[in-house]
Amino acid sequence: MRHIISVILENEAGALSRVAGLFSARGFNIESLTVAATTDSTLSRMTIVSVGDDGIIEQIVKQLDKLIDVVKVVDLTATEHIERELLLAKISISSDTQADVEAKLDQFNAKIIDAAEEAYIVELAGKSQKIKDFLSAFNAEQIIEVSRTGVTGVCQKI
Amino acid sequence: MKLNGAQILVNSLKSEGVSHVFGYPGGAVLHIYDALNACEDIKHILVRHEQGATHGADGYARASGKCGVTLVTSGPGITNAVTGIATAHMDSIPMVIISGQVPSPLIGMDAFQEVDAVGITRSCVKHNFLIKDISEIAITVKKAFHIATTGRPGPVLIDIPKDITIAKMEVEEYPKTIEMRSYKSTIKASDHQIKKAVVMLANSKRPILYAGGGCIIGNASKELREFTHMTGFPITQTLMGLGAYPMTDNQSLGMLGMHGTYEANMAMHGSDCVVAIGSRFDDRITGNLEKFCPTAKFIHIDIDPSQISKNVVADIPIVGQTKQVLQALIDQMKDKKLADISNWWSQIEEWRKVDSLAYKKSPGVIKPQTVIEMLYEVTKGKAIVTSDVGQHQMWAAQYYLFDEPRQWINSGGLGTMGFGLPAAMGAKLAMPDRDVACVTGDGSIQMMLQELSTMLQYSTPVKIINLNNGYLGMVRQWQEFFYEKRYAMSYMEALPDFVKLAESYGHMGIRVEKEEDLKPALIEAFNQKERTVFLDIVTDPSENVFPMIPAGGGHSDMLLAGRDEMVSKDETDFNAV
Ligand SMILES: Cc1ncc(C[n+]2csc(CCOP(=O)(O)OP(=O)(O)O)c2C)c(N)n1
Numbered sequence A: 001m002r003h004i005i006s007v008i009l010e011n012e013a014g015a016l017s018r019v020a021g022l023f024s025a026r027g028f029n030i031e032s033l034t035v036a037a038t039t040d041s042t043l044s045r046m047t048i049v050s051v052g053d054d055g056i057i058e059q060i061v062k063q064l065d066k067l068i069d070v071v072k073v074v075d076l077t078a079t080e081h082i083e084r085e086l087l088l089a090k091i092s093i094s095s096d097t098q099a100d101v102e103a104k105l106d107q108f109n110a111k112i113i114d115a116a117e118e119a120y121i122v123e124l125a126g127k128s129q130k131i132k133d134f135l136s137a138f139n140a141e142q143i144i145e146v147s148r149t150g151v152t153g154v155c156q157k158i
Numbered sequence B: 001m002k003l004n005g006a007q008i009l010v011n012s013l014k015s016e017g018v019s020h021v022f023g024y025p026g027g028a029v030l031h032i033y034d035a036l037n038a039c040e041d042i043k044h045i046l047v048r049h050e051q052g053a054t055h056g057a058d059g060y061a062r063a064s065g066k067c068g069v070t071l072v073t074s075g076p077g078i079t080n081a082v083t084g085i086a087t088a089h090m091d092s093i094p095m096v097i098i099s100g101q102v103p104s105p106l107i108g109m110d111a112f113q114e115v116d117a118v119g120i121t122r123s124c125v126k127h128n129f130l131i132k133d134i135s136e137i138a139i140t141v142k143k144a145f146h147i148a149t150t151g152r153p154g155p156v157l158i159d160i161p162k163d164i165t166i167a168k169m170e171v172e173e174y175p176k177t178i179e180m181r182s183y184k185s186t187i188k189a190s191d192h193q194i195k196k197a198v199v200m201l202a203n204s205k206r207p208i209l210y211a212g213g214g215c216i217i218g219n220a221s222k223e224l225r226e227f228t229h230m231t232g233f234p235i236t237q238t239l240m241g242l243g244a245y246p247m248t249d250n251q252s253l254g255m256l257g258m259h260g261t262y263e264a265n266m267a268m269h270g271s272d273c274v275v276a277i278g279s280r281f282d283d284r285i286t287g288n289l290e291k292f293c294p295t296a297k298f299i300h301i302d303i304d305p306s307q308i309s310k311n312v313v314a315d316i317p318i319v320g321q322t323k324q325v326l327q328a329l330i331d332q333m334k335d336k337k338l339a340d341i342s343n344w345w346s347q348i349e350e351w352r353k354v355d356s357l358a359y360k361k362s363p364g365v366i367k368p369q370t371v372i373e374m375l376y377e378v379t380k381g382k383a384i385v386t387s388d389v390g391q392h393q394m395w396a397a398q399y400y401l402f403d404e405p406r407q408w409i410n411s412g413g414l415g416t417m418g419f420g421l422p423a424a425m426g427a428k429l430a431m432p433d434r435d436v437a438c439v440t441g442d443g444s445i446q447m448m449l450q451e452l453s454t455m456l457q458y459s460t461p462v463k464i465i466n467l468n469n470g471y472l473g474m475v476r477q478w479q480e481f482f483y484e485k486r487y488a489m490s491y492m493e494a495l496p497d498f499v500k501l502a503e504s505y506g507h508m509g510i511r512v513e514k515e516e517d518l519k520p521a522l523i524e525a526f527n528q529k530e531r532t533v534f535l536d537i538v539t540d541p542s543e544n545v546f547p548m549i550p551a552g553g554g555h556s557d558m559l560l561a562g563r564d565e566m567v568s569k570d571e572t573d574f575n576a577v
């Protein structure tokens, strides 16, 4: 099953490579990984999406917890949570397709953040599935370039 | 008063109570050596290879229970040390390694003798640090010792750039305590889990205790003995756990696993309740997981939560220190009535009668097992025994009956050939009044021979018991069994004259070719209190280690000595017990 694991860790040089090294050394899979500072500048939050059976996910959580730089590990999937991913996509337009593209953008609530003659750069936030659906709404030739952030998430409990 | 970084580092080591540092100098650590030279409280052991430094510190730590300390230079200094660091890591040995680094401004410039020490060691340390500022030195040393010695112990590396050892600052008091929000070393075991375990234990009809290295590292031997006596349960020990419980005691079934005794493995196979105490269900213990303990429930006691349910799912996990958990079990089981296990013991006695460690002597050759039995006799079972890796290691584990913890020192996890000699040196430095023997093989001994020189310099009289079978015996054994006797590269042609070699290093050498000369030679060696003696003992080149669980086998699929067929006793009659 797909799990979203949220890790709070010391904002130290090398902390990221400890996590990445752990995943490669133990053969755990990473679908996506995001990391950025928190409001406490000495801590970072890392959000990892991984796929594995319960035993593997349990090992991932325990092994992460064992890293000395890690302060807290939560398997968000085990609780009520919100997850989002951000997509930036460059979509080609022509006089023939422009109206159709714009309709699709409206349908998905995607925002045009840069408009050039031949292409739009659009922004869309949502669950990974929504982003996949959005991308598959276009022909492969229409999509010039895609950049996704990977999933980030928070637990809904206050 | 202002001190330089090197002096602050050395003072920090002093504050940690460090008595010995095993190391080797080089450009990046010259300031540290200068400061160390001026410090009278710390003895520096100049090894001949940095791997020897890490194994030496490791042997010191295993024998004494203290933290081992190693000091090496940048580049090749630290890369040479890596094997020893990984060895300590696999066996959870507390160690602090200080490595010099090129000056901070040169880091990342492919400077002379630069390697990314933190990157290279990341996966084989408990933690590591790169010091960025002189003000971090003392606190980092404090953290390093704290992390290395608490919780599940392990090696911690401190990489320190040369310019930081030269910089000066006003000295501050060494921190007395340390708090780390991301590292909690004390875990109190759940009382609820202990209560559940008590119920399961009291009702078990076929219990077995399976004790590992965590009982030794966790200093839980006393509690383990009390608990075992109190319950009357049979106990088996892993290669890393030998001595936690006296092997001469009747409740001890000996070692389990790939080369474990028949009774230990069969009891695991037949048990209804396996209590893992500071052991981690390593693959050399379990054999084929699908065939492992088919009728057992598992209680798993370990300080490291990530070990629990990693290989074998625990029915009752208990996270905590072996010592404290055992004490809690003792307290709660005192007035519990236990199920009758006399039928279980009768079954075990039947298995014991198989006498799986019996071996046949043949005239004209010395059997390696006999050497270990005689070593046991001559040292009255009291020596500290280190070993290398191979057949000799298994024979030492099987035939020297260890009664005390920290008496048996070997590289169980990584299986590092070359470990035995420097580890013996470290053990002798830690325990100068004890007899120390290094059981080794003609292959392994050649991996760290150079430390014979160190042993002369610091007079660490160790008795080297070289079981010279002219082969990489363990490799040869596998080739005999599983590669149709194609002995690819397992024959050690061109062996040196070990007697002359020992003599050239200033030690004593004795070659033993006949069994009648064996005992006198051993007695002579141990009478030489002040000297290292190299006993080069010619042993049967064709001897194999038995019992053996072949790859893919379970605990009931054992090959026994002199019995050509596999003794597969997978009939489940003992379930009736
Ligand atoms: C550094 C290292 N390289 C290779 C091995 C693989 N290995 C395990 S046992 C063994 C043979 C050891 O030979 P020897 O020391 O003569 O011991 P014997 O088995 O003959 O008693 C080898 C090569 C190892 N354990 N460690």
Ligand SMILES: [Mg+2]
Residues within 6 Å of the ligand: B390, B441, B442, B443, B467, B468, B469, B470, B471, B472, B473
């Ligand atoms: Mg050999």
